[in-house]
Amino acid sequence: MTPQPDAARRTPLNRDRVLRAAVALADASGIDGLSMRSLAQELGVVPMALYKHVANKDELLDGIADIVVGEFAAPVGGTDWQADVRAQILAARGALLRHPWAARVIETRTQLTPGALAYLDALIGTFRAGGLSADLTHHAMHALGSRVWGFTQELLPAPPEVEGAQREAALREMAARYPHIAEIAAAAAHEDDTVVGGGGCDDQFEFEFALDVLLDGIARLHAAGWSSKTAG
Structure with missing residues (x-):
């Protein structure tokens, strides 16, 4: 204290x-x-x-979630919707790196807080101002998923928490049982201090890589005049 x-x-x-x-x-x-x-x-x-x-602990958690969401940058209002969306999502990630507990709180809210709704509305507005249809924007938001909040849900298992010989033995056992998982887990090193909310692969490079892949794909669909009604 x-x-x-x-x-x-x-x-x-x-x-x-x-x-x-x-x-x-x-x-x-x-x-x-x-x-x-x-x-x-x-x-x-x-x-x-x-x-x-x-009124209670839940209302307190709603309130502190809104404090953190309030640190997310507003859309810059430029002429490049893709750069604006990218900047806003990376600003959200920056806020969660400053408050590593916030991802867990945001995930557990049963209803969106006023601040969260305002943030989502502004982000959707950035897509729409860039000329994307409401249809494509809807699917883009689903594709981005938790990334709009600055974090991603973990996919691969975290490394064993034990150290030394126990850790090496655990890694060897995993490699023997699940060779493909072990192969890609060893393919890149991740820095511990870039992970939001705990261990795993969600570092800055990984986050930006996935974000750019998604935004590039959304941009291509927009340029092609894609619609869910004509997709097949």
């Missing part, structure tokens, strides 16, 4: 202060370290004081 100066403790609470303190606590302690009790302690108040500003 970060000691709170007396002046900060005396500052009246409001919803924004509560949510921003929760974001800071999650950044410092992880999302599992965030509770109404720990947040109240951080703010120097009794837990009941928080319920005047957030």
Whole structure:
């Protein structure tokens, strides 16, 4: 817990202060370290004081998700829709790298928050302003999937958490049982500090590679006048 100066403790609470303190606590302690009790302690108040500003833990999580989504860059309004979409999605990824817990919170929201809806509306608007049809934009958003939020769902298994001889033995066993998975897993090295929300392959290069493949494909369909009604 970060000691709170007396002046900060005396500052009246409001919803924004509560949510921003929760974001800071999650950044410092992880999302599992965030509770109404720990947040109240951080703010120097009794837990009941928080319920005047957030009704429960779910509303708190909705609020901090919106704080992070608010850090996603707005569309730049240029003449290149593909560059604008790419920049906005990479800005979303940058926000999640600053707040590694946020991907998990965004994934678990049962309803889209106002900030999330505004972000999706703006992103869809960028496609539409670029001349893409509503039909192609609909399918493009599905294809992009969780990438619009700055992360991707893990596909391949994470490396064994054990180290040394145990790790080598586990890798050899995997290679013997699943040689093709082992082959591609060994084909490229990934940097640990680029992964959003934990271990795995979701590093910056991998993320941008997949994003560019998708956007290039969407651009080709747009240029060809593609429609789901005529696709066969």
